[in-house]
Amino acid sequence: MDQIWLYTLMLSSIIPLFLFFLPNLFRKQNKKAPPGPKPLPIIGHLHLIKQPLHRFLQQLSSQYGDIYSLRFGSRPVVVISSPSIVEECFTKHDIILANRPRLLVGKHLNYDSTTLGAVSYGPLWRDLRRITTLEFFSNIRLNSLSHIRLEEVKLLAKDLFNKGRNEFVEVEMRPKFSELSFNVIMRMVTGKRYFGPEVEGLEEAMVFRGIARDVFELSGASNPVDSFPFLRWFGVWKVEKKMLDVRKKMDDFLDGLIEECRRNGSEGGFDAENRTPMIYKLLNLQESDPVGYSNQIIKGIIMIMLTAGTDTTSVTLEWALSLLLNHPHTLEKARLEIDTLIGKDRLVDETDLHSLPCIQNIINETLRLFPAVPLLAAHEPSEDCTIAGYYVPKGTMVLINAWAIHRDPNMWEDSLSFKPERFEDKNGDEYRLTLVPFGLGRRSCPGVPLANKVLGLTLATLIQCFEWENVGQEKVDLAEGFGLSMPKAVPLKAMCKARRSIIHTLASI
Template sequence: MMKSLLSSLTFNIIMRMVAGKRYFGDDISEESRRFRKIIEDSTKYAGAANAADYLPRVLSWFGMGYELEEIGTDTSSVILEWAMSNFLNHPDVLKKARAEFGDEIGQKRLVDETDLHKLPYLQSIISETLRFYPATPMLLPHLSSTDCTIGGYDIPRGIILLVNAWAIHRDPMLWDEAESFKPERFMNKSNNREGDDGGGGDGFNKHMPFGLGRRACPRIGLAQRVVGVTLGCLIQCFDWERVMEDEDIDMSEGKGVTMPKLVLLKAMCKAGPIMNTVLSEFANATYY
């Protein structure tokens, strides 16, 4: 199952940042297993009630490291699983991405985060994945700080608000062919989050997988780098195929604060030529 591998990868990346040690491999400790279980349970059950009821106390116990670990681990792996499912169902998309890697990176070294700006099609795949399958479809709860009117609705001060990013991202009034997976739509800068008005000329940002404004998710930079480099390495290093060639990957959505796949992704891969270089570098590397 790709889900467990991707979760282990993102978990280990963030634990190296938070705790300065690896939590992955054959020699992982019982501490690691317990902590991973806490993260999985917290993410799974956070949607059972209003997260605001307990989140402040949890953060007071564990600090910001817990928030980074809980949210960053699960959402990054969810995004990666959806992205891989999408390009396996759209071989033409995978072919274009591999061609971009051949033109910009080659087969002599692995992609790293300094290369991401040279890979607009890879970034478009990620952006379109986040549009179609936002990792947090209802975003995070916000509290209205003053009385206001939104879309004709009066919102009193002190009300908890949930933004349905999933519905906005699939609104046919905002997106051409809203129910089609088309990374090319983000090749146009004006359709991207970084556009001058943020929304392709319509005066607001219609692409909001991480929220908007000052209260946007603070992990956006981390997620973009982790997902970009990881997905890039998977595309660069392996040839991917569906397990059942004549059947599309099941894209049914599961339940939770994050939006996992209902049917976990299974895929077949074959190592590409660059893996000889990668394995040789690993064999000669010194670890501390």
């Protein structure tokens, strides 16, 4: 009896695997696939994977070239780390490669893959792109909400000033940058602060923080079911249950938030001066188009803003300040530029950023060395195509290794060194294909203008207002940690003190 049960279990495991790999058995022999290491049966190349993944993939590219193939379980993967091939992908094949792979995180945490980041290319994606571009990332909308970004940066400066008014104090910067990023996005979207000392609804804020933490953890975690879909039939992985639990909490929270904002809107919450948080604009549009602006669409927009616009910003700020602490001459150069052009009688403002090229060069160089998303969001061809002369079948996961491109010595002189001056006297077209932290093509990140404003304003304010030093004699450790947005392995701690020449300005915040 035990043998019969064992044979039944083995057959139930082998048959699904056979069905998954059957198409590969009949692939046309005259199709030239990208090179790559020899896979093992069933698991493919998963046994080779090492962390951090972007470094491991770069090592493979040195062996197999700028385009090569892997297999993660039953999922075929093509990895690209060449600007010329990236250009081919997002010009010749831009529409074909505009889909996203169907992943479990998209199903459960991105509302059945209906958010801007997870949805397949088509009418819904075009509607979502239009909504976010017009209602959130247009110059008019960003300018109308500039007061939120300025207030949050001032609150950060005030907090640091209170700690280090007269002497250097040690500050852990990661939570500071994280709270700033979350509050900027959530105030622009909902009008509410959820972090820091001036939070009104503490209980609601605590619930939100827990949900946000769970979403980030599950979004960045590897999921065996994505590589071996048949495992869902056996129920051996608990990750899906965790996602369902978080989805329920997220739904309840966002439903309550939408209803609260709907009540506030009916009581005069819509601002004629166009300074209204985004959710009120969406609810207003929902009245005339209930289907196009359904609650699920609104919740999906909030979630994609949360996941795409917060962690990436805080991580970049942490890397930027770490690099400046290790290169004090660059920090002093940026401070001199600010003192010369802005002075010390007022704080820097967003309107000043265009006249502070040193700050933008620092941001560009930080994004080059430490892109917040080292592997761009995966693409998936909607039909068979040929890339760089190689056959890439429909359904393949296409990964762009931005980290490898940014450090390619053939593209960048002294590619491993921090040299913001490399961007001086250059326009964006000169490094359009070699600096791709926000992606390329129609699926590129629409939030670049907002990211540049938050990064520029925060970095310029910290440089203008404070003296910065390393903790101890050692340089800041620049080792990379694991995660969706490549955090520092060791959170940044720095010594901070208010500059005497600007104390009177800080004290007036």
